[in-house]
Amino acid sequence: MNYTIDLTGKSAIVTGATAGIGRAIALGLAECGADVMVCGRNEERANEVVQEIQKMGRKSIAFQMDVKSEADAAEMAKTAEAYFGKIDLLYNNAGTISMSTIENLPLADWEEIFAVNCRGVFLCSRAVIPYMKKQGGGRIVNTASQCGKTGAALLTHYCATKAAVIGFTKGLALELAQDNIRVNCFCPGSVMTDMTLRESVWASEIQGRDAETILREWESAIPLGHYADPVEIARVAVFLATELSDYMTGQAVNVSGGQEMH
Ligand SMILES: NC(=O)c1ccc[n+]([C@@H]2O[C@H](COP(=O)([O-])OP(=O)(O)OC[C@H]3O[C@@H](n4cnc5c(N)ncnc54)[C@H](O)[C@@H]3O)[C@@H](O)[C@H]2O)c1
Structure with a gap:
């Protein structure tokens, strides 16, 4: 029986890893032994995270991408497989937000937030799954939000995307259960x-x-x-990548300091 967290030899892709929660996840995974591809729009900031990870003795590369782009998502998976030889973990963490009353919410904001928060999760997952199937398994962890469960005024579009991420997580978990690919998401509160x-x-x-x-x-x-400090969120995100959470799939785990309980 092993209760320690050791991700040595595992390789991970983290999107939106240049800042905030994604950066904390990338560093947390590396601290536990994993090699990490740091994905972000800003190459300079991605390289800073890469250097921190390399200082821990892990393999790491930066990958500049926009998660909305089908071509970028495909290239992300291809590059990771070529560099690490396999893809064990995918963290769909990149996300965006804006705030408005419903009457003033521009259609462009609605479409942009769905493109990043939902299409991005779909494209990156779809790109990585064939590699995971080929190697006999893997784990996908999506960053949802408590807003996807409770709702929040002035954030209708954001709430809708995060509820969609939870639904996507559940559907994908069922579809991939027999392929030894676990799919979970976590729902941060206020970070x-x-x-x-x-x-x-x-x-x-x-x-x-x-x-x-x-x-x-x-x-x-x-x-x-x-x-929450981003590290307090990352700890749960890392747990979802380990054997300790082997019997979990299709779950939306609250990490909200008690704010959301369903
Ligand atoms: N901060 C919170 O309180 C909170 C709460 C619940 C959920 N979340 C979710 O956590 C995730 C991370 O948020 P954060 O608080 O660290 O925010 P952040 O703004 O600090 O980081 C978001 C990251 O996503 C990247 N990103 C945005 N659009 C992108 C795109 N089109 N392509 C590639 N990368 C893109 C950004 O560059 C950045 O690295 C998001 O999905 C967010 O919705 C945050």
Whole structure:
């Protein structure tokens, strides 16, 4: 019986790994022994994460991509297989957000958020699955959100995409169960990243209130009393890549400091 986390010899792809939760996942996986492809739109920032991982003695490469692009997703999988020889783990973490009342929400925002948060998850998964099948298994972990379960005012489009990610996770988990490919997602609550800071500025503009006050109000609604550090989210994301979670597939795991319980 082994209860330790050792990902030595495993190779992982993490999208949106240049910042926030994705960066913490990439570093967490490497700390546990995995080799990591760091995907992001900004090559310079991706290379900074790569260097941190290489300092831990792991193999790592940066891959510049837009998850909305079918060609980029295919190239991502091909490059990872060529570099690592296999793909054990895919983290579909890249995501975007904007904030608006429903009446003022531009169609372009609706379409962009679905393209990144949903089409991106589909394209990257579809690109990687043939490699996982060929090698006899793998794991896909998607970053959803508590917003996909509870809903949130001014974020209707974002909530819709994250509910879709949860549905996609469940369908794919059933489809791939016999292929030894586990598919799960996790649902962060409020995490202290650039995304949350941007949201507080938008909320302040819409509501005509101070962004700092709004941030404090949001924090006071978290039962555990503080915003998640990205590392607190990454720990659960890493767990979903290990043998310790072998009997889980199709799950949407809350990591929300007690804010979401369903
Ligand atoms: N911050 C939170 O409170 C929170 C809560 C729940 C879920 N999430 C989700 O967690 C994930 C990471 O968010 P974060 O808080 O770290 O935000 P972040 O803005 O710090 O990081 C998002 C990452 O995704 C990348 N990205 C965005 N669009 C992309 C595209 N088209 N192609 C490739 N990469 C792209 C960004 O460059 C960045 O690296 C997202 O899916 C987000 O929806 C965040």
